Structures are given as structure tokens and as C-alpha cells.
Amino acid sequence: MQYENLLIAEEDGILTLTINRESALNALNTRTMQELQHFFGVDAPERSHLKGIIVTGAGKKAFVAGADIKEFLDLDAEKGAEMSLFGQDVFFLIERFHKPVIAAVNGFALGGGCELAMACHLRIAGDDARFGQPEVNLGIIPGYGGTQRLIQYIGKSKATELLMTGDMIGAEEALRLGLVNHVVPPDATVDKAKEILNKIAKKGPIAIQKIIETVNAYFQYDEDGFASEVASFGHTTGTDDFREGAAAFIEKRKAAFKGK
């Protein structure tokens, strides 16, 4: 596959994957999600020599500012559920990848961007990073695993607050809550990720693969939480409120929700 929105650079066995849509703050449009699916499903598994993968965003302003809201306008309940299921499957490929995958996060990691970072095994945040799940501002819920993984990382209480308010948190709070592993100066995120990958590369590769599998097994995937997210995401994308929320974002005005 010819990648349009992903940049791939490999050095010393470490592959850096950059989401490259800087003018849209690296928002995950359908094409980018398809490219991620191909990369983690087909391309990366063939690169057996890799120590690991770093996922980052182009430019200084954003890691990824979410799913591409400009593609949202023709969603309905059925298409919304399909979109959620597809996004979850792509992010499962990352979470289940047999080599370590580290997110290097600068700037905004919102919505699908926060979900992408959470699907990676570890997260290094620049001190300028901002995390959040602002989907409720559009009248929908996270659909790429965010409702489940946020709870897994930071616990039900704080996760419910962030999911309900759509509030953003800074890097230090993300560290305190356990959402990120390290906070470093903004220009040091990739280097810190490389340092960790080089350390892990000295360990037994089968052991590392089994760590990934067994840590994932703790959460008993494919059970109700993720299925419930698909159903609820689909439900919210079928509402008038969602159409109003997405239109308001694009028209740069406040949404007027009616609860319909």
C-alpha cells in the first residue's frame, strides 16, 4: 500500500511512524485509519528485525486531534457502529502487536488521538501534551476503545469525569493519573521512546511478546464493554444532537443540543 498520511522512518531497528496531516492536526480520516490497519496488520509484522515502533504526530501542535470530524456529517446509527467497530479493530492490531509500541505525544491527543495513544503499550508525553475525550461536545461518545481503555489506565472515577465533561488534562496530570509513563521536554519524546525500546531490545523477545499478551489478557477483551461502546457510539451518531454538534464544530460556533 502506498501511504498518503503516514511517514515511515527506520533507524537502528526502531521504526518511527508519523501521522502526517498537520493542517488538520493529524486528524484520523478514513484513509489514515485504513493505512494504520495495513501498517500494523500487514507491513509491520513482516519487519521481523524491528526492536519496536514509535507512533507520533507531525508538527508541534498535535499528536492527533481526533477522528476527522469533517467526515462525520454523513454518519447515521448504522454507519457509526461500523466506524466504531473498524476503529476498535485497527487499534486492537496496535495493542496486540508482538513488539513494543510507544506513543510519543506532543500537543493535543484528543478523541481518537487519545485513543490511539492508549492503544500503544507505553506513552511518553511532552510537557506540552494535552489529553482528552471531547466527543460529548459533539453529542457522541468515544468509539475507538476510549471508554474502556481510559478506565483501565486511570480508574472508573476519573475516567467517568473526563468522559462526561470532555475536559482536557495536561501532561503532569496525565502522569499523576497513570495515563502516561513519562513526561519530558517536548523535543525529547521520541528520544525517550528510543531509549526505552533499546532497553527492552536487550531482553528476551519471546518474553516481551508474552508480556504483551498476558497484560492484554488481564482485561478480557471482546467482552461486553467494547461491544457496548460500538452499540452506543452507533446510537449517538444516529441523533440530531450529533449532527448539530459536528456542524457546530465545522461552522466554529457553540452547539445547541436538544436531547434528540
Ligand code: COA
Ligand atoms: N477533525 C477534523 N479537522 C480538525 C480536527 C478534527 N478532529 N481537529 C482540528 N481540525 C482542523 C480544524 O478544523 C482546523 O482546520 P481549518 O484550518 O481548515 O479550519 C485545523 O485543524 C486547526 O484546528 P483549529 O481548531 O483551528 O485549532 P485551534 O488551535 O483553534 O484548536 C483544538 C485546537 C484541538 C482544540 C481544536 O481543533 C479541536 O477542538 N479539535 C477537535 C477535537 C475533537 O473534538 N476531537 C474529537 C473528535 S471525535
